[in-house]
Amino acid sequence: MGTDYSAGLYLRLSRDDDKLGESASISTQRRMLAAYAKEHGYLVYAEYVDDGYSGTSFDRPGFQRMIRDIESKKINMVITKDLSRLGRDYITAGQYTELYFPSKGVRYIAVNDGYDSDSPYNDLAPFQHVINEMYARDASKKIRSALQSKIAAGCFIGNFAPYGYQKDPENKNHLLVDPSTAQVVQYIFQQAELGFRPADIARELNRRGVPCPALHRCQTHPGLDAANYSRRLEWTPSTIGKMLRNICYLGHMAQGKTSKLSFKAHATIEKPREDWVVVEHTHEPLVSREAFDLAGQRMASRTKRPAGGFHNIFSGIAKCADCGHNMSITSAHGVYRLACGAYKLRGTAGCTNHFIDYETLCRLVLEQLRKQLQLTDEQRHALLNRAMELPGRADGGRTDKRAATLKRRTAELDRVIEQLYEDNLSGKIGDERFQRLLARYEAEQKGAEAELQQIQERAEAGSPADQRDCSTLLAQWENPEALTPDLLYRLVDRVEISQGRYETGPDGRRVKRQQIKIIYRFSSAN
Missing domain, CATH: 3.40.50.1390 (Resolvase, N-terminal catalytic domain)
Structure with a gap:
């Protein structure tokens, strides 16, 4: 029965x-x-x-x-x-x-x-x-063919936008800058540019309590379990390293990095970099090509710190003027010098035996930077006025555009949620799916309204800059007391050191003559 x-x-x-x-x-x-x-x-x-x-x-x-x-x-x-x-x-x-x-x-x-x-x-x-x-x-x-066509056209096909971006509400295959995380990405590149290691950057972000990409994704997509995306649930050197190598932040789209063995299999295999599909200039970049390349160079040159606690701030910057190799640190009796790396490695077959005292180089570079950093009264006045501008004026109108996008999206979400209720009542959408979609759209709407409120509050408050603070900061930059990594990496591209020679002075003492050439990162004369 x-x-x-x-x-x-x-x-x-x-x-x-x-x-x-x-x-x-x-x-x-x-x-x-x-x-x-x-x-x-x-x-x-x-x-x-x-x-x-x-x-x-x-x-x-x-x-x-x-x-x-x-x-x-x-x-x-x-x-x-x-x-x-x-x-x-x-x-x-x-x-x-x-x-x-x-x-x-x-x-x-x-x-x-x-x-x-x-x-x-x-x-x-x-x-x-x-x-x-x-x-x-x-x-x-058919789905794979359609996705390949989108990839070739530079359309973004991922489920989640890369950290620093968000999907365009009007076109899910296009990326827009996410103001809440773009600043973190730019901070990471700035720190790498200054020579900080991925481990240092990760440690600082964790200390500040900045949510890592996995946590941020789950905070903006209710229902996701962060444990499925990250084991440690914090910033790691590996995460920082991947971001510093991601050309997405240059405004380029790199997709097709993996392939599936079968339509029934979930496992994927990594494809060689030369087989990736790269389409340039598909979205707004977060960093310049110069910053991207320099961050990579700085990161590569600082993968290890010398033993004993000594940190050579000229690592990757000081170059031999004759052979182009990096100048390498040497020490004897507590005195540090920079010597040609090619000579250290291969002797006279590599280059000549030329070196410079580390402290002497620091003093010489600092003196030259002080000269370059001197401002005229007109330049100083212009910089102070620029610092006092409202935040929205300095970003090319990006804040205003973002506010307009958020207003459009919140209005659109009102219509979407209303239609969702109608579809549920008519039986087009089941209760379980209705609840899941409703939670997602309401969370997105709440986040958009909160971000819009922050933008409006910042606009009403005006610029927090104080002219006295800006003047003090300018004075510190014009006359730095010491050569710091921050100062060096921001202003100097490389320092070329030539072979020195000794001459006898009028008093009979031997004097070393050596040419030092500083190549700056700005357009002023060397």
């Missing part, structure tokens, strides 16, 4: 099925299966819903919950709309229908396909499983 059965109704809808419209919706499946169970007198124990999950994988929350209930003997019947709802992998689907369900005493019914495991007339079921997989394979090819 039918009342001996405790039935589970399994409902599934993937994104590929959306184009089938109402005929495949969760609400339609629910009405059909409930009516079928009632008509045949089957007691329904529970519904198991997977909304938005592909049939090529059986690792679905609703399906796995149903399997647990079968193992616990809570249900002994499974009813689906058709065989494809169970799955589109013909091997695994066949294992469930031909082996697993019979071994557990579970009767399986696929209503539209006329499949009933208790019936002797199921010979076509294996072929139906094959047809379902062929459908999934064909759909996968």
Whole structure:
């Protein structure tokens, strides 16, 4: 008798099925299966819903919950709309229908396909499983082809925008600058430019309590579990290093970095860099090419610090004027010198034996920087006026554009949420999917309103700059007391050191003559 059965109704809808419209919706499946169970007198124990999950994988929350209930003997019947709802992998689907369900005493019914495991007339079921997989394979090819076309056109196809950016509300394949995280990206490049190691940068960001990319993603996308994206849930040297090498921050799009072995497999393989698809100038850059290259050079030259606590601030900057190699640090009796690296490595076969006292070089470079940093009264006045400008004027109108975008998006989200309620009431969207989408859109709207409020508050408050503070800061820059890494890395590209020679002075003492050439990062004369 039918009342001996405790039935589970399994409902599934993937994104590929959306184009089938109402005929495949969760609400339609629910009405059909409930009516079928009632008509045949089957007691329904529970519904198991997977909304938005592909049939090529059986690792679905609703399906796995149903399997647990079968193992616990809570249900002994499974009813689906058709065989494809169970799955589109013909091997695994066949294992469930031909082996697993019979071994557990579970009767399986696929209503539209006329499949009933208790019936002797199921010979076509294996072929139906094959047809379902062929459908999934064909759909996968079409999706892959469409994605490849988008990649070639420079359209962003990722699920989440890179840290520092956000998806354009009007075009999800285009990236816009995210003001809340773009400043962090620029800070990272500035610190790397100044010679700080990725470990140093990560440590400072963690000390400040800045959320790492994984945490930020989960904060802006409710429902995501940060543990699925990061083990340590903090900034790491590896994360900083990847960002410093990411050409996305130059405004270029690099995609197609991985490929799948099969449309049924989740595993991916890394593709060589030369096979990546790179399209330049697809979105607004966060750093200049000069800053990007210099940050990479500084990072590479500071992967290790010398033993004993001594830090050579000229590492990667001091060059041999004759052979171009880096000047390398040497020490004797506590006195540090910079010597030609090629000579240290290969002797006279590499270069000549020329060197310079480290403290002497620091003093000479500092003296020259002081001369370069002297400002005229006119220049000083212009800089102070610029520092007192309102924040929105210095960013090329980016803040105003961002505010306009946020206003448009909040209005659009009002309409989206209203339509969402209507679709739920009409049965076009199931309750579970409705709740998930509603939470996502309301969280996005709340974040947009909060950011808009911050922009308005900053605009009303005006510039926080104080002219006396700016004057003090300018004075410190014009007459620095010491040669710091910050000062050196911001202003100097490299220092070329030539072979020295000794001459006898009028007093009979030997004097060393050596040419030092400073190449600055600005257009002033060397």
